[in-house]
Amino acid sequence: MSAIIIKPFFHHDTSTISYVVYDSYSLNAAIIDSAIDYENNSGNIAFYFADSQIEFVKNNKLTLKWILETHAHADHLSASYYLRSQLGGKIAIGKNITQAQQVFKDLLALSDDEVSVLGQEFDVLLNHNEVLYIGDTAINVIATPGHTKDSVTYLIEDNAFIGDTLFMPDSGSARCDFPGGAATELYQSIMQIYSLPENTKLWMCHDYQPNGRELQFQTTVAESKKSNIHIRDDVSQDSFVAIRQARDKNLAVPRLLYPALQVNIKAGQLPQPNSHNQIFFKIPVYIRQSEDK
Template identity: 40%
Template sequence: MTSIIRKSPSTGPQSPDVWGIYEADTGSVQYIVADPATKKAALVDVVQNFDPRSARCSFESADEVLQLAHDNGLTIEWVLDTHPHADHLMASNYLKDKTGAPNAIGEKTFEIAKLWSDYYNVPGLFEPTKDFDYLFSEGDTFKIGELDVTVWLSPGHTLGSITYLVGDAAFVHDTFMYPDSGTSRADFPGGSSKDLWSSLQRILSLPDDTRLFVGHDYGKEGREAQWEATVAQHRQSNIHLSGGVSEQQYRSVRDERDATLALPDRMLHALQVNLRAGQLPPAENDGEHYFKIPANKF
């Protein structure tokens, strides 16, 4: 497969090398975050490929990310996700098996799991402590090689979304989009434009030269996919936030826009997989796996 791949190099001590790998089917951006000194790395929000027409799962994107890491001499220390994604299936469990690295997500995945176990009517199916090695809380810290990483809770898109801060890089998932596309939707179950506004403002409080790496891009008006911009660039030109926009103005625009959006075509498949770290529902008595899709729920 052919993906758009770009490297954003380290700018100095405690600054990571970052590779973005664009997955075109879902407009998702996957990341490799590496310590230049030790060649230790983390994978962030890597995609499990899925064809909604045939319900076929595969791992071409994840394998491409692993090959890129190998080609750059990197050792994977972490498999990270920012939230249980609604628009793509995650590759967390697959990557954990391939690399031996622990996988992690935010602790409020517990609350998302409870919400969706009710929607799917599958009590007890989702056990985040079983399927993820770490469930990060607000303010938790860990290391990628010698780089310090801090976790922020950044709700709004989902109630449990987290941001990973690594030196002058922040992996801000589905909060910001690229500046010409504004910000992400906040209408999924547990989402909130009020919470999203607060998360956006907190991220904008970071130093101006902080590199913000977003979770998605859709090539607005035919341009090539883009996913990196600084805090200063977002302050100056983000179409939803620049020009002294108030919280009330922002939320009005966000809520009106969200009311027009359809559900992602993978959403009802994705959540039952992503709340199991990318594993399919358990096999049934014929040895096959089956998705459970609620009818007329949304």
């Protein structure tokens, strides 16, 4: 019988699903893809969502060993740094976070003091096929790039935490138009996931509840292969790339893109306050010329 227990937490503002995963024998735990509460209009930041996870960890007498990111998210701000400050544990992410750091350091004109390009803000940079542990239970790391270069899947027994690689079957797959994204890579990564046993549970990082349906946290390899609206198991790479590229051309910029990236490439650290103890995010401005000029 499995010792693994999975507790989902839903962050309503960003439709993000985060997980506390723990070994019921050792009471060692991991938290995957947690979020900060951030109001873009007011600039207010709070930690209610992360605090609910902290309360769960403490109430169940768990020891947090790992704070895991599936990738540097563009749609919510990571609570990893805050969780570590409250509970300990190590923050881990795919090793290609260094590429994301370089891209967005340049894009946002960040200084060497604001972000490294070596992943130094994280405790562990993960390689494909690396293995972590909570108690005696293995966490297998699978590199699944395509949405981003640093995307990874965490396979724990028959549970795969897949980040933004796939969504629920009625929502399809992740966009590939961010720097470092590639639809061909995403297709190959999804094929890796589809090669897992068909009863493998795929735990979502987001659920956007199309047509107002009830919230869902997970599907299976078999169900996604059968009915995913973008990539069933009979869809060729060329067809998928065409679908993905056509869709990406019409997608809006994520609402929290620039604040999220500034925090998430730094393992959830907020920008340093200035001499007046104020914190600011940078937002690049692009001036578009009128077409009739």
